[in-house]
Amino acid sequence: MVDDVVATASRPRTAVLVGPQMVGKTALFEALLEAAGTSARKHRKGGERPATHSMTAAACTFLGEAWTLIDTPGAIDFSYEAQAALAAADLAIVVVEPVLERASGAAGLLKFLDDRAIPHMIVVNRMDQAAIHMRDLIAALQPWSSRKLVLRQVPIREGDQVKGYVDLVSERAYRWRTGQASDQIALPDWMRPREEEARSALVEALADLDDALLEKLLEEDTPSQAELYAALKADVRSDSLVPVLLTAAELDHGVRRLWKALRHDTPDAKDTCERLSLDSDQVVLQVIKTNHQAHGGKQSLVRVWSGVAREGLVLNGQRIGTLTRPGSGAKVAEARAGDVVIAARLDQVMTGQVLVAEPVGIDFPVAPAPVYTLAIGAENRADDVKLSTALRKLVEEDLSLSVQHAEETGDTLLSGQGELHLKHALEVMRSAFGVAVASRTPRVAGKETIRKGKTLHHRHKRQTGGHGQFADIHLEIHPLPRGSGFRFSDRIVGGAVPKQYIPAVEEGVREALVKGPMGYPVVDVEVVLTDGQYHAVDSSDMAFRTCARSAVQDALAECEPLVLEPIHKVIITAPSEDTPKVQRLVSGRRGQILGFDARPGWAGWDQVEALMPEAEMADMIIDLRSLTQGLGSFTHVMDHLAEARGKMAAKAA
Numbered sequence: 001m002v003d004d005v006v007a008t009a010s011r012p013r014t015a016v017l018v019g020p021q022m023v024g025k026t027a028l029f030e031a032l033l034e035a036a037g038t039s040a041r042k043h044r045k046g047g048e049r050p051a052t053h054s055m056t057a058a059a060c061t062f063l064g065e066a067w068t069l070i071d072t073p074g075a076i077d078f079s080y081e082a083q084a085a086l087a088a089a090d091l092a093i094v095v096v097e098p099v100l101e102r103a104s105g106a107a108g109l110l111k112f113l114d115d116r117a118i119p120h121m122i123v124v125n126r127m128d129q130a131a132i133h134m135r136d137l138i139a140a141l142q143p144w145s146s147r148k149l150v151l152r153q154v155p156i157r158e159g160d161q162v163k164g165y166v167d168l169v170s171e172r173a174y175r176w177r178t179g180q181a182s183d184q185i186a187l188p189d190w191m192r193p194r195e196e197e198a199r200s201a202l203v204e205a206l207a208d209l210d211d212a213l214l215e216k217l218l219e220e221d222t223p224s225q226a227e228l229y230a231a232l233k234a235d236v237r238s239d240s241l242v243p244v245l246l247t248a249a250e251l252d253h254g255v256r257r258l259w260k261a262l263r264h265d266t267p268d269a270k271d272t273c274e275r276l277s278l279d280s281d282q283v284v285l286q287v288i289k290t291n292h293q294a295h296g297g298k299q300s301l302v303r304v305w306s307g308v309a310r311e312g313l314v315l316n317g318q319r320i321g322t323l324t325r326p327g328s329g330a331k332v333a334e335a336r337a338g339d340v341v342i343a344a345r346l347d348q349v350m351t352g353q354v355l356v357a358e359p360v361g362i363d364f365p366v367a368p369a370p371v372y373t374l375a376i377g378a379e380n381r382a383d384d385v386k387l388s389t390a391l392r393k394l395v396e397e398d399l400s401l402s403v404q405h406a407e408e409t410g411d412t413l414l415s416g417q418g419e420l421h422l423k424h425a426l427e428v429m430r431s432a433f434g435v436a437v438a439s440r441t442p443r444v445a446g447k448e449t450i451r452k453g454k455t456l457h458h459r460h461k462r463q464t465g466g467h468g469q470f471a472d473i474h475l476e477i478h479p480l481p482r483g484s485g486f487r488f489s490d491r492i493v494g495g496a497v498p499k500q501y502i503p504a505v506e507e508g509v510r511e512a513l514v515k516g517p518m519g520y521p522v523v524d525v526e527v528v529l530t531d532g533q534y535h536a537v538d539s540s541d542m543a544f545r546t547c548a549r550s551a552v553q554d555a556l557a558e559c560e561p562l563v564l565e566p567i568h569k570v571i572i573t574a575p576s577e578d579t580p581k582v583q584r585l586v587s588g589r590r591g592q593i594l595g596f597d598a599r600p601g602w603a604g605w606d607q608v609e610a611l612m613p614e615a616e617m618a619d620m621i622i623d624l625r626s627l628t629q630g631l632g633s634f635t636h637v638m639d640h641l642a643e644a645r646g647k648m649a650a651k652a653a
Contacts, residue, residue, distance in 0.1 A: 011270065011337055012339045013091070013262075013267070013338055014069075014070065014303070014338070015068075015069055016085045016086050016089040016092050016093065017070065017072060018074075019074055019095035019105075019106060020630075021105075022051075022074065023102075024126055025074060027125075030249075031250075032255060032259065033060050036067070037061070038058065038060040038328075052072065052073045052078075055073070055289055056070065057071075057289075057326035058070075058326055059325040060327075062259050062263065066338070066339070068088075068326065068339070070088065075630075076417070076631070077417040077419070077424075078400075079108065080367055080400035085289070087286070087288055087303075087365060088301075088303040088340060089272075091120060092118055093120070094106055094109055094113070094121070094123065095122075095123050096123070096125070098126065098129070098130035098132055098137055100137060100140045101629075103137065104575060107631060110141075111144065111602065113239075114146045114239075115601075119239045119265075120242060121236065121261065121265070122243070122245070123258060125248065125249055126248055127254070128250075128251060138151065138244060143604050147239065148241050149244055151198050152167075152168060153167055153168060153244075153245055156188065164176050165246050165257075166187060168199045169228045172187070173187040173188065176248070178251045178252060178253070179251075180252070182256070182257070202228075203217070203228065204217070206232060209241060210234075212227075213227065213231055232265065233265050237271060243265075245261060269304075273305055276363070277361075278306070278361075278362060280305075282306065282356060282357050285302045285305065285309055287300045287349055287350065287353050288352075292396070298345070300346045301326065302342070303340050304336060304337055305337065307336075307337065308334050308335070308336050308337075309334065309335045309341070309343075318348060320343050320345075320355075321346070323341045323342070352365075367399040368400060370416055372415065372419055372621050373414065373442055374413070374426075375412065375414075375439065375440050375442040377412060377437070378436070379436040379437065387435050390429045390434075391403045401414065402415045402416070406443075408521065409443040411443060413442055414426075414439075418622070419619075426439060444566065444615045445566065446520045446564060446566070447563070447564040447641055448520045448561050448564065449522065450477065450522075450525055450560060450561050450562070451479060451562060452560050453478040454477050454555050454559050456474070456476075457473070457475075458475070458547055458551030458554070459471070459473075459547070460543055460550065467537060470535040471532070471546070472533035472534070473505060473548060473551060474529070475530065475551055475552070476530055479524060479525060480526050482524055483640060484523075486522075486523060486526070486527075488529075489528050490505075490529035491529070496531050496532050496533065498534060501534065501540075504541040504542070504545040505529050505544050505545070505547075507548075509527045509552050511549045512551075513552065516556050517556050517561050518561055518563055522561075523564070562643055562644070565614065565615055565642060566614040567614070567642050568636040568639055569610075569611055570591070570612045571608070571635050571636070572586070572608045572624065572632060573602070573606070573607045573608075574606060575606075575628065578627060578628040583596070585624060586608065590612070590613050590616050590645060591610045592612075593608065594610055594611065613642075613644075613645070620634070
């Protein structure tokens, strides 16, 4: 059955719900859909909802207007999923809770929205549980936003409970009713001072961005409600100001008023294209999310930026398959600018890719560098091929995951944004792709070197009935400065070792250095061939290679070998108030702090530079986030090798 959506005066629009973990985004998402007449509530009110790990999109209509709502994960491990969803947003709804201590949880999101000028509003959810003043919450949130945050509503409190709100533009008071539209009531006299204070702050904030309003205020002329509504709409759509609204989604409180704010203030696709500097009349689509269904094949969540998309249309050499509405699965005859639909059979198209007849540029968030890695393998060796296929699909669905093969250790490494992220990825491989995966901490790719040199003589002689094997060599082994690698040279004179055999000697030496007496590759050594003998019949490349390999293998154990561990240069970012905790974390993990400074472009944040052993970094992100309310992160790059301490040295001993 084809879903024929009635055309409306406005284009379809998309709102994306983002926010920290456990603030009730999914409850608000479902409440908004239910208020729009879509039966989307999957969980009993008041019941526990499972954590969201990927974006969920649903189409709906509210008062005859077409919308797509997208719910996103809140856990920091899945922050890239939220960023990808925001690539499709006309407006973002930043959901927070009325808890001052958790206000910083929205910091990264507000910075992301500001940097990309994405219009947004803040919704304080769970207002039925609020025990703080909204002015204090605004003050706690404001340092994380470069836009002015202003209350759009103020709560009506009766005792220790919030029973409704006052709209600061219309100056109307409403009492919430569970599951129903709010009742308009007379503004309580005791609320007037607070309402007037908050309304003045809103009007002044609007006037700061509107010369006409400012002139009225200077002339002590009160702006009309129509003027305030128009100014608020313009400021939100231009991302110049961020209104703050109140809800209690579990009880359906404030949900319809939020819908009215969305209808009034959300830009449409044309406005968003202007923000993205996209000026095109052709059909332009962008893949926001990729999913592999067990029986439905590959499905792509697509935003239509301009033009009209239909099944069978060919863009970028790709034929678009069946189009369906997200949420309902109803088939769509055509998708127009502003729509978000699911397209089938885009097998060669990756997440973030733009489909268009002639190239255009639309940015898509770049996946963050991984901070947590596991070595993985199929529990059943017969599933190795299935594992490879599952990993390919997994990283196609989630660009913040990556897979690589560590040549030195032989490990297959799955990397992502945290312990929860990889735990979810392993569960997806088991449940969706049918591969049970074992995991462990990756092995550190250590190296060996030597403290002292040695002069040695070795003879290889073997008689086998026909031609035998004969090689005789004198070698010198010397340690080199750290980072020098390996050098080979010779001081052969008089043809003691014929020139054609010298490369075989070097090859044998290199083979010996692949695994030293402690089990690691040997580096930072020099080997010099100084003398030797050969036999005209029994000498060969193989004989000299075998002789050199045996000689060096025997000698390394007598050269005072030691283990080297990789040391990484690390840049850790966190709120400034947590910098001392970060420094203690680094020191406690054998790190050397190089310094710290303000994080460029991030007010109230620091970055700490340090040198840290790779062996201490495997689970560092877990402790770092625990110390920084989930906000800390880091990047790292291999810097140098140093003599092993701690676990690696103990293991070698």
